[in-house]
Amino acid sequence: xxxxxxxxxxxxSLQREGYALLAGMDEVGRGALAGPVSVGVVVVDETTRTVPxxxxxxxxxxxxxxxxxxxxxxxxxxxxxxxxASAAEIDELxxxxxxxxxxxxxLARLDVVPDLVILxxxxxWLTDPARAGxxxxxxxxxxxxxVRTMIKADMRCSSVAAAxxxxxxxxxxxxxxxxxxxxxxxxxxxxxxxxxxxLEALDVHGPxxxxxxxxxxxxxxxxxxxxxxxxxxxxxxxxTGATRAGAxxxxxxxxx
Numbered sequence: 153x154x155x156x157x158x159x160x161x162x163x164x165s166l167q168r169e170g171y172a173l174l175a176g177m178d179e180v181g182r183g184a185l186a187g188p189v190s191v192g193v194v195v196v197d198e199t200t201r202t203v204p205x206x207x208x209x210x211x212x213x214x215x216x217x218x219x220x221x222x223x224x225x226x227x228x229x230x231x232x233x234x235x236x237a238s239a240a241e242i243d244e245l246x247x248x249x250x251x252x253x254x255x256x257x258x259l260a261r262l263d264v265v266p267d268l269v270i271l272x273x274x275x276x277w278l279t280d281p282a283r284a285g286x287x288x289x290x291x292x293x294x295x296x297x298x299v300r301t302m303i304k305a306d307m308r309c310s311s312v313a314a315a316x317x318x319x320x321x322x323x324x325x326x327x328x329x330x331x332x333x334x335x336x337x338x339x340x341x342x343x344x345x346x347x348x349x350x351l352e353a354l355d356v357h358g359p360x361x362x363x364x365x366x367x368x369x370x371x372x373x374x375x376x377x378x379x380x381x382x383x384x385x386x387x388x389x390x391x392t393g394a395t396r397a398g399a400x401x402x403x404x405x406x407x408x
Contacts, residue, residue: 158208158306158313163196166268166300173197173230175266175297176311177258177278179251180210180319185354186337186363187327187344188236189247191254192319194311195231195266203310204228210306210313210320218321225314232315233261234322243366251277256296266297272305272312334360 163174174196181189204224206217213221226232235257237250245253255278259266271278276299305312324343331339336357338349344362359365 156307158203158308158310160196160200160202160310162270162302162305162309163200163311166270167198171268173264173267174311175259175262175269176305176309176313176315177255177269178210178272178306178312178316178319179254180316180323181344182247182251183346184344184364185346185350185367186239186339186360187330188238188323189242189250189254190234190236190319190323190326191251191258192234192315192317192322193232193255193258193262193266193269194225194229194315194318195262195264196311197230200228200230203314207310207317208307208313210316213317215324218317218324221314221317222321225317229311229314231262231264232318233258234319235259235261236323236326239362239364242364246366248277252280259296269297269299270305270309270312271299271301272303272316274301274303276301330362334362 163176166174175193176196177191177193179189179191181187204221206213207221207225210218235254237245237254237257241253242250259269269278278299279296302308302312306316307313327339327343331337336353337344337360338347338353342350344350354363
């Protein structure tokens, strides 16, 4: 079955509800073992015309097709940006908080403030629960626009599909550059995701600073390493104690 092409039907319907500036938002890199998680945002208004031909969910496009789409999307969009959260931030804050962090960074780079964000999926990870509802009234910081979640929005909404292309191309470029610093893991090809080549390199070389060490695979390996180290330390203490005990019980005539 041929995937449906994204259009502006959803965006036009929301504009009729009063949301003049609409932002489509999508993330890439959530499930990767290494590198940042990235969030793209593309803003359209009532004057935005039909999306350039070929723009669709980035997962359905070849790398070459995605790269060709970038300048077309940038010319087409009212505004656009991509935000990132690093592997270290993911380890410190968790993936959901870092999706929010990358999304708010993308919004902060825009020269406009959207009236509404269309978010791919069924979970609003952009809105900070601590600043939602009445709690937001007591917060002096910048507020996040209201969010409308939509399953398969990247296949239905032109703005979301375009955002996914920008985020994917920018993050892929970052991993290609990082691959030059850490050539063992094949990031130029796998972009930090789990695959045979990447996993085999991890078994040989272990994780580097760009890996998400809080991920289950690394956390389990760390626990195992600490357990082995602890066992070796206990064994060493037992041996030392046994040696001392043996020396203490040696008959005096053997010491003369």
